[in-house]
Amino acid sequence: MTDMENKAVAYNVEQGVATLTMQSAPVNALSRAVRVGLIEGIEAALADDSVNAIVVTSSLPIFSGGADISEFSGGDLSPMLPEVLDKIENATKPVVAVLPGPAFGGGLEVALACHHRITFAGNKVGLPEVNLGILPGAGGTQRLPRLADVQTALSMIVTGRPTSVVKLPGVFDKISDKPEHLLDDTKQYLASLTESNAIKRTSEITLSMNEEVQGVFDAVTAQTKKASKGFFAPLKCIEAVKGAYTLAFEDGLKHEGKLFMACMNTPQARAQQHFFFAERAAGHVSDFDKSTPERSIEKVAIIGAGTMGGGIAMNFANAGIPVTMLELKPEALEKGLALIRKNYENSAKKGKLTQDQVESRMALLSGTTSYDDLSEVDLVIEAVFEKMEVKKTVFSTLDKVCKPGAILASNTSTLDIDEIATATSRPEDVIGLHFFSPANVMKLLEVVKADKTSSEVIKTCMKMAKRIKKVAVLVGVCFGFVGNRMIEPYGREANRLLLEGATPEQVDRVLTEFGMPMGPFTMGDMAGLDIGYYVRQSRQEYISHDPAYGAVADRLVEMGRNGLKTGRGAYNYEPGSRVPIPDPEVLEIAKQEANRLGVKQRSDISDEEILVRVMYTLINEGACILEEGIAAKSSDIDVIYVYGYGFPVYRGGPMQYADEVGLGTILDKLTTYRDQLGDYGKMWLQPSELLIKLAQENASFKNYSK
Known part of the structure; x- marks a missing residue:
């Protein structure tokens, strides 16, 4: 028996088999230590004449969760994962991946580079990189298509969804009934290897484009264009997989690498990776620690x-x-x-x-x-x-x-x-x-x-x-907390724009093109316009200084136009249908209210004005919330908006979006419309002190802490 020292990857040799066991809790992220451990283990096994086969496995209930994305920001990354996989694939002794649990991203790419793969029937694997705005960058787009059919490979890579191993017979050489049978099945499998089938390099499988395969690519491309509007990576995933069918393996890897870097350098990748960390950071709060007792919740x-x-x-x-x-x-x-x-x-x-x-x-x-x-x-x-x-x-x-x-x-x-x-x-x-x-x-x-x-x-x-x-x-406690407090200026400005001459469909189009699942007028109709009406009634002390506040929405409710449930709101609806139909009567009501309140209607309201007044005021309210300590960090606001209001994850949340645009730009646009709108602008579009301060310092919401 031989042992080598590496805390991330244990190495031992027994009966001619060198076993490399990843043991880097919690998920065997492929950190530099793990990558070094794998390379050292492979090299040691190849140099040891007593070793006939190599097993790569894990001591944890997961094979590997993939790349350590905290390393994306830089530092010494050598050896890179592709180098590790090259070493595994070109090993002159058979390398067998034994998966005692899920393998995701780079973890699955490690398994794909091995010569054989063994797991159990209840297991799942996946390439979820697309959810981080990127694509598999260590050969996943080249190796998976060589082992799975084109439809399966494309589906896994483009959607990022985990897949049951029983649906991947071409990927796994042996699938045990139960996890407890893995060890015995692995021994039997190793014993069955002969000189002719001991080393099966995935890279040596050749693929070619034919009419049937091209048809699958065309169908998946059309479907992806519809389903992933606003995202950058999904279509690049398809392009990379296509390289497996049209290029030699080495050229396909180079093509994948170029597309990977193209994805990494996009606002979408920055946003999606920000959100990945934001969701996890939401649970880290300063209000309690490990020593704080927890109560039992059983009833x-x-x-x-x-x-x-x-x-x-x-x-x-x-x-x-x-x-x-x-x-x-x-x-x-x-x-x-x-x-x-x-x-x-x-x-x-x-x-x-x-x-x-x-x-x-x-x-x-x-x-x-x-x-x-x-x-x-x-x-x-x-x-x-x-x-x-x-x-x-x-x-x-x-x-x-x-x-x-x-x-x-x-x-x-x-x-x-x-x-x-x-x-x-x-x-x-x-x-x-x-x-x-x-x-x-x-x-x-x-x-x-x-x-x-x-x-x-x-x-x-x-x-x-x-x-x-x-x-x-x-x-923390304030009216509407974080989510509903921020949605108030969003709805207020949408309604004011209607009073000033915009149409509900123009406002909704601008916001849905931005990436919201529905615009503010459709959202109001779906929720019921009477809900907002009652909130306004209860908050008269805060809004009575603006007699035009929600004027059109109030009129609609008073006319019985409560939205979808009554068949009429800001739009009309056919019985049993949720499809909004523009109604000229609403524009006439807006015109009457504008005349009554002395508000001048305009025909030149631009898409940019709508976006700034609706979305940037929402961001500005988020800055006030941060400044007051109602939210502990800007990423918490982003999590609330993505999960609570359907804010597009490819923009990362409102505060991440603001950081991406630049707080100086947000401030400039907001003050421009504040000044253009006279008394109304001074009343409602005043930038928060925090936004002004951070913009002047060329700083970001992300790095702000109270």
């Missing part, structure tokens, strides 16, 4: 069995946590539980759940009309009507019936959690858990800490979010 109650309450309940049932739902009227409770069952049944019809799973999840849900039944829950989430008096009554009652240490949470989207907490004798146990609608689908959870919320409660809720598969972002 949950939801107050309100409406659409929101039901959606929230489903998250817990999906995670195997029992939920008691409370409604004061039995019929409302029955209706709520029936709606949840219907949602689960629909998932079962689509093949996403089995009927047994539907029943087991429904069995975790129970209903009550009595607060007394909530005495033993660990967490209660209130999801009732958005009125302060109603919320305070609920919390006062919960304070009386819930056990000491129970967490009392509100799903409010705008109201003051500090004020809600005053209705209890235990404000340290009160927190906001703002789920986004539909709550069983949307990944975002704004965790709102009030002044007196304890670190223990914050930590418990942040950890609980992971358990129910949410991305939690910790925020």
